[in-house]
Amino acid sequence: MAVYVAAAVVVLVASLLNITVTPYDPLLQNVGPSLGGPSLTHLFGTDFLGRDVFSRVVWSLPNDLFVSFAVVAVALVAGAIIGAVAAFRGGLLDELLMRFTDVIFSLPALVIAMVISVALGPGLNHMMFALMVIWWPPYARVARGEALRVSHQNYVEAARFAGQRTLGIIFKHVLPNISLTLLIYATLDVATVVLTYAGLSYLGLSVRPPQPDLGEMISTSQDYLITAPWLPIIPGLVIAIAVVGFSLLGDGLRDALEGS
Amino acid sequence: MAALLTIQDLTVAYESRSGPITAVDHVNLELHQDEFLAVVGESGCGKSTLGLSVIGLLPKPPARIVQGSIQYKDTDLLRLNGNKIREYRGTEIAMIFQEPLTSLSPVYRVGDQIAEAILIRELRKRGQSTIDSEFMQRTYKRSARQLKRTARVGHRIPSDLSEEVIRYLKLVRIADPEQVLDRYPFELSGGMTQRVMIAMALSQEPALLLADEPTTALDVTTQAQVLKLMKELIRKVRTSVLLVTHDLAVASQVADRVVVMYAGEIVEDADVIDLFSNPMHPYTSGLLSCIPSGYKDDSELTPISGSLPDLRSLPIGCRFAPRCPHAMAICSKQNPSLIQQDNNHKVSCHLYGQQN
Amino acid sequence: MDSKTETILRTEDLRKYFPVRKGLNPFSRREQRFIKAVDGVSISVQKGKTAAIVGESGCGKTTLARTIGLMTPATGGKLYFDEKEITEAKIDRNQIYRNMQMVYQDPESSLDPRMKVAASIGEPLYGLMRWDKHVVNEAVDRSLQLVGLSADFADRLPKQLSGGQKQRVAIARAIAIQPSLVILDEPTSALDASVQAQILKLLLKLQNEFKLTYVLITHNIAVARYMADFVAVMYAGNIVEYGPTRTVISRPRHPYTIALISSAPIPDPKTRNLLQTEIRGEVPSAIDPPLGCKFNPRCPFAEGICTSSNPPLQEISPEHFVACHFVNKTA
Numbered sequence: 001m002a003v004y005v006a007a008a009v010v011v012l013v014a015s016l017l018n019i020t021v022t023p024y025d026p027l028l029q030n031v032g033p034s035l036g037g038p039s040l041t042h043l044f045g046t047d048f049l050g051r052d053v054f055s056r057v058v059w060s061l062p063n064d065l066f067v068s069f070a071v072v073a074v075a076l077v078a079g080a081i082i083g084a085v086a087a088f089r090g091g092l093l094d095e096l097l098m099r100f101t102d103v104i105f106s107l108p109a110l111v112i113a114m115v116i117s118v119a120l121g122p123g124l125n126h127m128m129f130a131l132m133v134i135w136w137p138p139y140a141r142v143a144r145g146e147a148l149r150v151s152h153q154n155y156v157e158a159a160r161f162a163g164q165r166t167l168g169i170i171f172k173h174v175l176p177n178i179s180l181t182l183l184i185y186a187t188l189d190v191a192t193v194v195l196t197y198a199g200l201s202y203l204g205l206s207v208r209p210p211q212p213d214l215g216e217m218i219s220t221s222q223d224y225l226i227t228a229p230w231l232p233i234i235p236g237l238v239i240a241i242a243v244v245g246f247s248l249l250g251d252g253l254r255d256a257l258e259g260s
Numbered sequence: 261m262a263a264l265l266t267i268q269d270l271t272v273a274y275e276s277r278s279g280p281i282t283a284v285d286h287v288n289l290e291l292h293q294d295e296f297l298a299v300v301g302e303s304g305c306g307k308s309t310l311g312l313s314v315i316g317l318l319p320k321p322p323a324r325i326v327q328g329s330i331q332y333k334d335t336d337l338l339r340l341n342g343n344k345i346r347e348y349r350g351t352e353i354a355m356i357f358q359e360p361l362t363s364l365s366p367v368y369r370v371g372d373q374i375a376e377a378i379l380i381r382e383l384r385k386r387g388q389s390t391i392d393s394e395f396m397q398r399t400y401k402r403s404a405r406q407l408k409r410t411a412r413v414g415h416r417i418p419s420d421l422s423e424e425v426i427r428y429l430k431l432v433r434i435a436d437p438e439q440v441l442d443r444y445p446f447e448l449s450g451g452m453t454q455r456v457m458i459a460m461a462l463s464q465e466p467a468l469l470l471a472d473e474p475t476t477a478l479d480v481t482t483q484a485q486v487l488k489l490m491k492e493l494i495r496k497v498r499t500s501v502l503l504v505t506h507d508l509a510v511a512s513q514v515a516d517r518v519v520v521m522y523a524g525e526i527v528e529d530a531d532v533i534d535l536f537s538n539p540m541h542p543y544t545s546g547l548l549s550c551i552p553s554g555y556k557d558d559s560e561l562t563p564i565s566g567s568l569p570d571l572r573s574l575p576i577g578c579r580f581a582p583r584c585p586h587a588m589a590i591c592s593k594q595n596p597s598l599i600q601q602d603n604n605h606k607v608s609c610h611l612y613g614q615q616n
Numbered sequence: 617m618d619s620k621t622e623t624i625l626r627t628e629d630l631r632k633y634f635p636v637r638k639g640l641n642p643f644s645r646r647e648q649r650f651i652k653a654v655d656g657v658s659i660s661v662q663k664g665k666t667a668a669i670v671g672e673s674g675c676g677k678t679t680l681a682r683t684i685g686l687m688t689p690a691t692g693g694k695l696y697f698d699e700k701e702i703t704e705a706k707i708d709r710n711q712i713y714r715n716m717q718m719v720y721q722d723p724e725s726s727l728d729p730r731m732k733v734a735a736s737i738g739e740p741l742y743g744l745m746r747w748d749k750h751v752v753n754e755a756v757d758r759s760l761q762l763v764g765l766s767a768d769f770a771d772r773l774p775k776q777l778s779g780g781q782k783q784r785v786a787i788a789r790a791i792a793i794q795p796s797l798v799i800l801d802e803p804t805s806a807l808d809a810s811v812q813a814q815i816l817k818l819l820l821k822l823q824n825e826f827k828l829t830y831v832l833i834t835h836n837i838a839v840a841r842y843m844a845d846f847v848a849v850m851y852a853g854n855i856v857e858y859g860p861t862r863t864v865i866s867r868p869r870h871p872y873t874i875a876l877i878s879s880a881p882i883p884d885p886k887t888r889n890l891l892q893t894e895i896r897g898e899v900p901s902a903i904d905p906p907l908g909c910k911f912n913p914r915c916p917f918a919e920g921i922c923t924s925s926n927p928p929l930q931e932i933s934p935e936h937f938v939a940c941h942f943v944n945k946t947a
Binding site: 153154155157158159160161162163164168173176177 | 685687709710713716717718720721722725726727728729730736739740742743744786789790
């Protein structure tokens with residue numbers, strides 16, 4: 001468990017460094033030799049425009065993580081409410097909401113993201129928005145299953161005897177009792193979003209250069225795989241560490257919480 | 261009367277995150293031939309653990325036999341390994357459980373499950389290695405090899421076996437046994453599935469029948485029918501019974517002898533009439549006065565004060581002392597042992613002296 | 617009859633049917649079938665008394681409790697609380713709940729596992745009375761005291777409580793608002809014998825102190841006998857016998873009641889009543905009950921008319937009602 005936490009913490013801390021220190025301005029060109037390898041002055045080397053790779057990586061990490069957390073947070077909240085309402089009210093509303101969920105779920109994520117980004121134009125916020133639109137269905141499904149279980153418990157009916165209306169019961173009793181399962185799922189999900197977002201920004205759908213972004217860094221430097229391997233590999237490694245770190249964190253969290 | 265089953269100094273513990281919990285603590289018990297013994301107690305007293313350890317069905321881990329022996333006829337069941345105990349289980353010793361729906365396999369028909377039990381009985385009776393093909397041929401008009409194949413449930417029962425199955429179904433008073441043969445367990449009611457379980461258990465012609473809360477999940481009228489049936493059949497088939505129950509009233513109706521357990525120990529062991537007319541241990545009399553009897557405004561219900569002890573932190577001395585209205589100084593210092601009084605009545609309490 | 621005893625709850629031919637799912641074919645011409653859980657129940661409960669509804673699983677007693685508690689709308693018939701009709705779905709339920717509360721069978725699921733005891737007990741006070749925090753806290757403390765729990769229980773979570781303690785909290789929650797009627801749905805079935813006795817005594821004490829009316833749902837005859845002033849025996853959605861406890865339990869007249877009472881094990885090894893009972897058959901299907909009297913396939917006294925007409929409740933002696941064509945046979 002400690003290992004998992006450490007991995008995720010490292011990534012989080014690294015993203016915070018952005019606020020405090022980057023050795024070089026990530027946008028400034030020619031701060032070092034073009035295609036210089038990793039050295040003491042440039043920890044991750046420099047890219048083809050002479051920009052410090054380390055600074056660029058550190059600069060772009062918080063964006064990645066912010067996007068991932070934001071998408072998961074929105075998906076969690078939206079999915080939880082949709083699922084809980086569907087389960088609790090049942091009947092036609094349940095059918096409608098769940099079929100709507102199925103429709104969104106069946107849309108291919110990447111394609112939709114691309115469509116939205118083309119429609120709105122490229123950029124971090126647009127990409128984040130696109131992901132939020134399609135990311136919530138699994139949460140709605142899980143939430144509905146859990147909410148069904150909870151809604152049959154006597155304390156939910158007792159709440160009616162206590163004067164609570166449906167909406168109040170959903171927020172006061174149903175959602176708090178399904179939140180644990182959803183949170184565990186969400187923690188594991190962060191890793192997936194990181195990866196998906198990296199993929200999308202690799203395709204150039206997110207930030208425009210010269211803004212640094214891990215996925216974009218990989219795509220623009222893939223031609224240099226042989227000549228300057230650190231350029232595509234290092235951002236890739238950073239993404240991989242982030243993904244693994246959060247996956248392990250999610251696993252550890254689940255083990256710890258389910259054990260209790 | 262020879263003792264069929266002798267449990268000596270049995271101690272069973274469960275491993276938990278906060279350390280080992282002793283569920284059964286130095287228990288001594290005897291079950292005689294043709295006797296109907298009820299082990300009575302509330303939740304956590306260890307009665308189910310006791311029952312399961314006789315037949316070797318305790319999940320080990322987390323359960324662990326710390327010490328003791330369970331002598332069945334001439335064998336210590338606790339010293340047998342998995343294979344050996346299987347020879348006893350389902351043949352000499354049969355068991356019926358509380359939840360009828362989860363005790364029968366939902367994917368096989370009821371008739372096939374009973375047939376399987378009968379076939380296993382016959383195969384085992386003939387010993388492991390050799391099967392008397394003559395006998396099999398005569399009795400079941402099939403060769404041993406064919407029977408062995410049919411013993412795998414899933415094949416339909418051979419017609420001559422189905423006669424015996426129907427005989428058992430009739431024995432447990434199931435109406436329309438020919439129909440029930442073809443049914444799946446989920447198509448039957450709780451009472452009927454429990455009867456099927458009894459039929460399966462009795463088809464083994466066991467010498468010992470263990471029943472763990474067999475009627476708790478049933479309605480009161482069904483319970484009456486099933487208990488009545490059990491008593492009749494047991495008399496007919498000459499099986500001894502160890503019944504585990506939380507319901508003293510049920511025990512009073514069917515048992516010859518009653519053993520009362522509290523926090524893993526036996527506190528009283530007596531003949532049923534003696535126990536109810538002369539309960540010696542304060543817990544037993546407390547339990548009896550907990551049973552609502554009589555009408556409103558007209559009867560006294562005296563609950564036992566306090567609550568069941570936490571098995572993880574048991575008091576020193578007698579475990580019932582904190583709740584006992586007759587507790588004396590010695591009770592919180594020394595745990596009394598089970599001592600025989602008159603009338604074959606054993607009690608574990610400082611109120612009663614030694615009897616030689 | 618005491619002219620001061622008023623009727624606090626009354627049902628008139630109350631019915632609750634659940635539609636059976638018709639399957640996938642929307643054009644199926646099969647008639648809609650119903651599970652007739654409560655099939656015409658007329659009872660009245662006197663203020664300050666305990667009316668027990670006794671029956672086995674599937675008889676509809678829990679559905680009856682939930683219908684009376686307005687948790688599910690009645691399909692037919694009428695329901696009166698304090699002589700005001702409350703059958704319609706449009707009524708203000710919260711007004712009713714100020715005077716009617718419920719205690720459930722399973723202590724494990726009665727309390728929200730994420731809410732502290734004080735919050736659970738206070739919920740009806742906030743929701744129905746709109747009292748402020750100060751008043752609610754006082755009421756919660758008083759409730760805890762009344763059910764025999766010390767004040768420090770207020771901050772505990774359900775998982776820190778035993779079954780008996782949870783049930784006490786559930787009772788504290790039900791009486792905090794000082795209702796006049798409490799529906800008790802098998803309040804002690806899930807508890808050990810020693811705990812059951814404590815809870816039953818507590819309930820009686822509270823009834824005496826606050827002049828509560830109880831509607832007690834139970835399958836346990838001994839509990840009904842100990843707690844109730846009146847007993848109603850329910851079978852397959854109908855009340856088959858109703859009357860003062862002493863009468864129904866010691867001089868039952870309906871064949872089902874007779875079988876039910878004699879099936880209850882008496883803790884006396886010298887009278888082995890169990891082994892003398894003779895009842896055959898099983899509880900009938902609620903979708904296709906037998907024609908006529910629903911008990912007729914199992915009844916030792918059934919004759920011709922029993923298969924064609926479901927007998928209504930008839931008063932055979934003061935306050936004692938039996939639904940049987942041949943009640944004279946059981947005298």
